[in-house]
Amino acid sequence: MRQTLRRQRWWLARIIALPFQLIVFAAVSFLLVHNIPGDPVAVLTGGQADAANRAAIEKQLGLDGSLPTQLMRYLGHTLTFDLGHSYITGRSVASEFGDRLPATIELTLMGVFLSAVLALGLSYLAVTRPRNPVSYLVRGYARIAGGLPDFAVGVAAVFVFYATLHWAPAPLGRLSSDVDDVPKVTGLPFLDTILTGRFDASWSMAGHLALPVATLVISQAGVLVKMLIGGLEEAVDAAPTRFRIASGASPAMVRLSLVRRALPPAVTTCGTLFGYALGGAVIVEAIFGFAGIGSYLSDSVSSGDIPAMQGFLVIVAAVSLLVFLLVDLANMSLDPRRRPGARTD
Amino acid sequence: MTSTTPTSTTPAPTTPAPTTPASPTTAAADPLVGAPLAAPSAVARPERRGWTRWPRLALPLVPLAALVALAVIGPWLTPHNPERVSGPTSAPPSGEHLFGTDTSGLDVFSQTLAAFRTNVWIATVAVLLATAGGALLGLLTGMNESARGPRGLAARLLGRIADFVQAVPGMLLGLITVAFYGASQTTLVLTLGVVLAPLQARLVRTEVLRVRSDAYVDAARMAGLSELRLTLRHVLPNSCRPAMENLSVLFAVSIILTASLGFLGAGLPTPKPEWGAMISRGATDAAVGNWWPATFPTLALIITVAIIAAASSALLRRRTR
Numbered sequence: 001m002r003q004t005l006r007r008q009r010w011w012l013a014r015i016i017a018l019p020f021q022l023i024v025f026a027a028v029s030f031l032l033v034h035n036i037p038g039d040p041v042a043v044l045t046g047g048q049a050d051a052a053n054r055a056a057i058e059k060q061l062g063l064d065g066s067l068p069t070q071l072m073r074y075l076g077h078t079l080t081f082d083l084g085h086s087y088i089t090g091r092s093v094a095s096e097f098g099d100r101l102p103a104t105i106e107l108t109l110m111g112v113f114l115s116a117v118l119a120l121g122l123s124y125l126a127v128t129r130p131r132n133p134v135s136y137l138v139r140g141y142a143r144i145a146g147g148l149p150d151f152a153v154g155v156a157a158v159f160v161f162y163a164t165l166h167w168a169p170a171p172l173g174r175l176s177s178d179v180d181d182v183p184k185v186t187g188l189p190f191l192d193t194i195l196t197g198r199f200d201a202s203w204s205m206a207g208h209l210a211l212p213v214a215t216l217v218i219s220q221a222g223v224l225v226k227m228l229i230g231g232l233e234e235a236v237d238a239a240p241t242r243f244r245i246a247s248g249a250s251p252a253m254v255r256l257s258l259v260r261r262a263l264p265p266a267v268t269t270c271g272t273l274f275g276y277a278l279g280g281a282v283i284v285e286a287i288f289g290f291a292g293i294g295s296y297l298s299d300s301v302s303s304g305d306i307p308a309m310q311g312f313l314v315i316v317a318a319v320s321l322l323v324f325l326l327v328d329l330a331n332m333s334l335d336p337r338r339r340p341g342a343r344t345d
Numbered sequence: 346m347t348s349t350t351p352t353s354t355t356p357a358p359t360t361p362a363p364t365t366p367a368s369p370t371t372a373a374a375d376p377l378v379g380a381p382l383a384a385p386s387a388v389a390r391p392e393r394r395g396w397t398r399w400p401r402l403a404l405p406l407v408p409l410a411a412l413v414a415l416a417v418i419g420p421w422l423t424p425h426n427p428e429r430v431s432g433p434t435s436a437p438p439s440g441e442h443l444f445g446t447d448t449s450g451l452d453v454f455s456q457t458l459a460a461f462r463t464n465v466w467i468a469t470v471a472v473l474l475a476t477a478g479g480a481l482l483g484l485l486t487g488m489n490e491s492a493r494g495p496r497g498l499a500a501r502l503l504g505r506i507a508d509f510v511q512a513v514p515g516m517l518l519g520l521i522t523v524a525f526y527g528a529s530q531t532t533l534v535l536t537l538g539v540v541l542a543p544l545q546a547r548l549v550r551t552e553v554l555r556v557r558s559d560a561y562v563d564a565a566r567m568a569g570l571s572e573l574r575l576t577l578r579h580v581l582p583n584s585c586r587p588a589m590e591n592l593s594v595l596f597a598v599s600i601i602l603t604a605s606l607g608f609l610g611a612g613l614p615t616p617k618p619e620w621g622a623m624i625s626r627g628a629t630d631a632a633v634g635n636w637w638p639a640t641f642p643t644l645a646l647i648i649t650v651a652i653i654a655a656a657s658s659a660l661l662r663r664r665t666r
Contacts, residue, residue, distance in 0.1 A: 148647070151628075163633060278517070313513065
């Protein structure tokens with residue numbers, strides 16, 4: 001039993017650490033937000049509060065008591081998934097996020113997944129067929145990696161495919177106006193249309209999603225392609241490849257080993273890309289009129305809604321830490337040398 | 346959660362620049378290390394004469410010089426006041442308005458020119474700040490993190506905090522900070538500095554871990570150099586190269602981040618010329634078929650990023666050879 005535990009430590013320890021990391025992050029974000037200049041009570045009442053009123057409002061907002069008390073209370077609430085209530089609308093921050101986050105995550109995942117597939121294919125082509133004209137294009141694209149801002153790509157896409165060519169539907173949401181809304185099952189809009197059997201809605205949504213997802217992929221995949229071309233080129237010429245060819249391994253095995261060795265840095269990049277794509281999704285949502293956390297964030301930013309923004313920090317950090325965890329686990333499975341405690345030299 | 350979590354062992358993810366540790370030969374040719382080797386290319390290629398070599402080296406820097414000039418004098422070259430209405434709304438490009446006007450009648454050409462100063466200035470200061478802060482952070486964590494006692498603990502904690510900052514996507518963090526502290530050039534620069542510093546810190550730390558056990562560092566220590574002098578004099582020059590190579594990437598990222606924030610309405614207040622805000626206002630125009638208000642600031646942005654990338658790769662190539 002102990003032997004098994006010790007052997008599985010590399011991933012168990014990582015998973016157990018996650019909640020602690022989140023608590024630390026919540027505490028740090030609380031302290032950061034607490035040090036912001038400005039008085040929420042004054043903002044809320046327009047500076048009209050007298051002393052008695054003020055104490056009541058502070059109590060209601062959870063701003064009474066010393067800093068450590070407030071911090072402990074905040075952490076306690078966070079542990080029970082209670083992120084407080086909006087100063088402005090009074091609605092629970094957690095439920096607002098529950099309504100909006102899945103849609104954004106779905107968009108982000110679509111973007112990252114397609115970027116990964118596309119990048120793998122393109123970089124493999126560029127490395128194995130260097131004289132192919134497509135390969136030159138791919139390398140040129142990789143060179144400008146990161147230089148294509150997502151908002152510019154999005155605006156250009158709307159201009160070309162909606163305003164000029166009229167191929168794409170109006171950038172005003174996920175569904176055309178003549179399609180009825182789909183009941184919620186999982187909260188992931190596209191998955192819901194399939195689960196409820198509303199394939200007319202799936203079709204309409206696919207049409208609306210094409211441009212936004214393409215925007216994300218075009219602006220994000222370049223970094224990944226660049227990374228993979230570098231990794232593959234190094235792996236093609238490395239000793240393990242020569243050994244496999246010399247020992248008569250099948251071409252499929254050689255390719256598998258190539259990709260496996262080139263993949264870990266790209267998987268790490270995928271994790272970071274997820275963060276960028278989440279930011280990009282907020283922008284894409286603004287351009288294409290999608291419902292998601294983007295509009296909620298800009299609303300709470302413009303109204304100075306501190307609990308909403310604080311909740312936003314914690315939730316986005318939780319999502320990002322979860323993604324980093326998956327990235328680390330994937331890398332540690334691909335390359336056992338990356339597991340903690342492994343000796344590399 | 347200190348030593349078992351391997352997040353810190355993953356290579357710097359957002360830096361597509363190849364961060365292969367400099368081989369001994371390039372380290373020896375690095376002008377930062379040995380001043381007498383300041384012209385390594387002349388040593389490597391004796392057949393090249395100075396007068397054929399110089400134009401080739403200076404050529405990639407011409408666009409950079411033009412960019413800097415635009416950033417400095419751009420606001421004085423504008424034919425119209427970029428912050429005042431100067432003509433009919435949504436007029437297409439013409440002799441009077443070279444790039445046309447936007448929905449509120451602002452001259453797009455003047456705005457694009459004047460924005461060179463805003464965007465390039467913010468990005469430059471932010472990148473310098475991030476690199477200085479990142480180098481400091483990287484040195485501190487790299488030199489101390491395996492030490493015992495409170496020093497090592499503090500260094501590991503610092504590294505963890507940098508990881509946390511990196512865990513939140515930069516744009517969202519920027520959006521929230523700007524919302525909290527108000528939109529101004531200072532806030533934008535500081536926010537970008539904080540967002541980008543962990544990237545540089547990670548690069549420097551990786552190099553410090555490699556350098557700190559090198560023989561010359563031990564030699565300097567035995568010669569009686571204090572830990573601070575030793576770090577500044579020997580470890581820093583030998584471990585800042587990947588961070589330097591990353592400068593152009595960071596510059597592109599910060600130009601784009603500034604513009605993204607402007608695009609989402611968290612940038613500088615409206616009439617202030619800024620590419621992101623211009624593109625955001627132009628987006629509504631683009632949806633009804635007016636291409637000019639969004640196209641020109643986008644082109645300016647992409648060209649700026651390309652110029653910086655080309656210039657930095659030219660400069661770095663000159664160094665490595």
